[in-house]
């Protein structure tokens with residue numbers, strides 16, 4: 553029995569997305585990996601197809617589509633074996649802060665561009681001195697008249713160079729309790745005092761323009777604050793469930809993809825006069841990995857349904873984030889081994905997949921933080 557009951561429209565959508573990615577994305581991935589960034593025109597193409605921010609209500613230019621469309625798009629994107637075109641980050645992680653917490657004026661101003669692909673978004677929480685401990689951020693936001701003055705630095709920001717609009721976490725230094733002092737602000741690229749720094753050279757995720765960002769007396773309208781003053785930390789906590797669930801969806805879809813290409817390889821490659829797939833060790837490894845992938849798929853599909861029903865599944869999502877990302881890393885490693893020397897060569901897709909999997913256990917809350925959250929909720 554399928555846990556997720558996809559409708560015919562969902563299936564048609566998956567076909568359309570897959571065809572679009574095969575034509576418009578996959579042929580360009582090597583070029584983007586080399587360039588270290590995805591061209592902005594690609595975001596526009598995604599928008600033209602209606603593939604961005606699909607859940608945004610129609611009045612702001614979206615489709616008002618259910619979450620399953622985002623799940624499908626994310627799964628299909630994982631099959632393109634690259635991470636630069638971070639549509640799930642934009643559509644399902646950053647823009648929901650605007651849809652949920654921005655004023656009507658801000659929604660009208662920004663959401664249509666987010667949907668069309670003219671506005672690329674990013675979220676900036678992490679700083680050089682703090683990542684896991686969000687309450688310890690040092691970037692400040694000080695009210696002055698109708699404006700807010702921002703000073704500080706962010707790092708590791710995905711879409712950092714391409715972004716036109718940033719959801720920025722900053723603290724009011726006058727508020728002592730760190731959990732009540734954090735706010736989220738919308739900051740436009742090009743605002744005086746907001747500078748994009750260098751692109752970070754990473755071990756993987758080569759087509760992703762991860763960057764440092766700097767704020768020096770950057771003035772934005774006070775009306776660009778999301779929600780009520782002091783609610784920033786709470787808003788982040790509320791949205792992190794979906795962010796982490798997106799990680800799980802990527803991890804499972806990527807593991808399925810890696811396994812698929814590895815099984816194909818093992819059937820084609822021969823040694824000692826027979827296909828690699830005929831060795832008992834290869835069969836056992838493939839069966840072991842398939843079992844793990846199926847466990848991950850079952851767990852994550854159940855959480856997708858729970859999430860869509862509005863259930864609070866913080867503990868389960870934290871568990872799934874740590875388990876599925878580590879599972880994807882184990883699968884990546886096992887698949888490289890079955891490719892032999894070719895698994896270590898750039899020409900073979902498994903090499904990039906292996907490299908790209910490594911970060912999944914680090915961002916969106918490290919896996920140690922995930923276990924800490926689960927332990928706390930379990931009353932340990």
Ligand SMILES: Cc1cc2nc3c(=O)[nH]c(=O)nc-3n(C[C@H](O)[C@H](O)[C@H](O)COP(=O)(O)OP(=O)(O)OC[C@H]3O[C@@H](n4cnc5c(N)ncnc54)[C@H](O)[C@@H]3O)c2cc1C
Pocket residue numbers: 674675676677678681682683684685707708709710711754757762911914915916917918919920921924
């Ligand atoms: C490719 C990439 C993209 C990213 N994109 C973004 C983005 O778009 N926006 C953004 O804001 N950030 C982004 N990040 C940052 C990412 O979220 C942080 O790197 C992550 O939260 C960890 O923070 P840190 O690097 O400061 O590590 P630290 O917090 O210094 O952690 C170092 C180690 O200590 C462990 N540790 C820390 N605290 C505890 C604890 N309480 N219990 C047990 N162990 C602990 C950690 O688990 C880790 O193993 C990105 C990072 C990468 C690498």
